[in-house]
Amino acid sequence: MPASLEILQQRLGHRFRRRELLLRALTHRSFAAEHNERLEFVGDSILNYTVAKMLFETFPDLPEGRLSPLRAALVRESTLADTARELDLGAVLRLGAGELKSGGRERPSILADALEAVFAAVSLDADFAAAEAVVRRLFADKVRQAERLAGGKDPKSALQERLQAQKLPPPAYRIEHQQGAGHEALFDVACDLGALGRVFRARASSRRAAEKDCAAQALAWLAARKK
């Protein structure tokens, strides 16, 4: 097995018995008909579960409305691509000539998909628990980082302080839509980061809850952005 695959397995903390599973996970559709897309389909859900469980354990006091945006930030393409780069996954990808020439080894979508496929390959090579362990190892720091951000503080205050620290203007909150009243009320609120060119949206049964949720999304985005 080439040295680079050895190193990858060390970094994953899993040694494959069935080498073909690892190779399949690293195979883009541009390289061969036996590519990694079906593995990615399963791996995506292994990642989603494990990160959900880690957040559930790490933040016993956070409501679901705060956990969901943290998970979204941890499992989205750019975070996965960063993680794949930490593993130097690009170097061992099997890509067709066209993809190679157009910089496929660096393309975030290709890196993210291959990483998810690797999780499924581990689960098929051993079992679900082995794949969960690999995800936990790779995402432990990122979940802790999310912890620091979400830790205790109200997300609106945390967001404002964070922007201030970067000499940026405070976020602008606005109600974009409102319907019903009392128990049935629904507020669609936007949190506009202005200079950063990003708007986050949330819906909740109170304006305050919706504002908190968008602020939490914005915080998660800021955290994942700053590697």
Add this chain to the structure above:
Amino acid sequence: MPASLEILQQRLGHRFRRRELLLRALTHRSFAAEHNERLEFVGDSILNYTVAKMLFETFPDLPEGRLSPLRAALVRESTLADTARELDLGAVLRLGAGELKSGGRERPSILADALEAVFAAVSLDADFAAAEAVVRRLFADKVRQAERLAGGKDPKSALQERLQAQKLPPPAYRIEHQQGAGHEALFDVACDLGALGRVFRARASSRRAAEKDCAAQALAWLAARKK
């Protein structure tokens, strides 16, 4: 423990050691501050993984683009609410007075969320494998049903035959957007079921592949609709 909770556990195929976990899973936010939303957050991903894995195993020849719409149909709210009704979950839900009066025991979103929370409660009461086994038991027939639909036949032909059998007009396919060419081409195609008032959309690198994908989505929708 009330007889109805006994029956629920028999139907799930899991006996809870920690009764409080089951009760928590059945508690809507309108009933108590200790409600089921955090459990639902975890349970949703247990369901997603297990159904993905079942489809992966059941359809060794289907590409990811065909598996994803099948999963979407199997895990969406209406399918989950149907499954919750088969378990008579509504009868044991713990709802606030307002929700009770407005028919909360029958509300699809409340039933679906509670069912997902139950999966997480099983995993915390025992382990992940126990929760996976419960999901497999509850979804085995539905996955098999998906199998019959997807089995071998081209989804476009299968869809046309199915609509014909119901004396409905054939679906109308149209290209809504097209960009690039050759290896880089992308087609956005819609499949319009006309009389049924539903349009399904897919994007793929060929018109034919995109048409197949929307037809597969339409089939999955028809299958889940007809209980």
